[in-house]
Amino acid sequence: xxxxxxxxxxxxxxxxxxxxxxxxxxxxxxxxxxxxxxxxxxxxxxxxxxxxxxxxxxxxxxxxxxxxxxxxxxxxxxxxxxxxxxxxxxxxxxxxxxxxxxxxxxxxxxxxxxxxxxxxxxxxxxxxxxxxxxxxxxxxxxxxxxxxxxxxxxxxxxxxxxxxxxxxxxxxxxxxxxxxxxxxxxxxxxxxxxxxxxxxxxxxxxxxxxxxx
Numbered sequence: 068x069x070x071x072x073x074x075x076x077x078x079x080x081x082x083x084x085x086x087x088x089x090x091x092x093x094x095x096x097x098x099x100x101x102x103x104x105x106x107x108x109x110x111x112x113x114x115x116x117x118x119x120x121x122x123x124x125x126x127x128x129x130x131x132x133x134x135x136x137x138x139x140x141x142x143x144x145x146x147x148x149x150x151x152x153x154x155x156x157x158x159x160x161x162x163x164x165x166x167x168x169x170x171x172x173x174x175x176x177x178x179x180x181x182x183x184x185x186x187x188x189x190x191x192x193x194x195x196x197x198x199x200x201x202x203x204x205x206x207x208x209x210x211x212x213x214x215x216x217x218x219x220x221x222x223x224x225x226x227x228x229x230x231x232x233x234x235x236x237x238x239x240x241x242x243x244x245x246x247x248x249x250x251x252x253x254x255x256x257x258x259x260x261x262x263x264x265x266x267x268x269x270x271x272x273x274x275x276x277x278x279x280x
Contacts, residue, residue, distance in 0.1 A: 089222070093220070150277065156169070167247065172241070173241055184278075194209050208227075
């Protein structure tokens with residue numbers, strides 16, 4: 068972690084006005100489609116390696132998730148997600164049985180909200196833009212994959228712009244390794260059928276519970 072970022076994180080004085088990866092209106096207006104024309108990604112005001120081809124290939128390999136049981140498993144046990152900010156770790160459970168566990172990166176420049184939430188919207192891909200040019204925290208990231216919005220514009224999502232999982236790196240969202248993000252996107256509710264790229268939770272297709280502490 069850069070020294071300035073570390074000090075800002077410890078003192079909670081980043082000055083960055085961005086409080087989540089997206090605004091609610093940006094989430095609702097997004098199609099979830101892959102942006103074929105996007106060729107550049109920017110993170111911390113620097114142009115970064117943008118794995119466009121591999122991200123596009125992951126889009127073409129969608130599996131039919133219509134048989135997934137959403138917020139419960141075949142035994143009727145609740146699927147739920149636990150995020151420990153102290154450990155920088157996500158664990159996913161079916162009842163009391165652990166089914167996924169991996170490192171994440173939560174909020175550095177602004178805090179990740181704590182509490183109990185439910186996934187209210189999913190997009191397969193989402194452009195995320197924010198930060199501050201002056202502070203060197205500007206980002207413009209096309210085709211962020213496997214987005215699960217749990218509170219306003221805050222999401223659990225894949226991150227291709229860093230591999231520093233286990234340490235805070237975000238503007239409030241929960242960054243996940245790409246493969247893990249894809250797995251848990253398909254596992255959690257609401258269920259997004261093959262061929263659909265954006266979906267809001269409903270009473271008939273509810274969102275998975277997310278506990279962040």
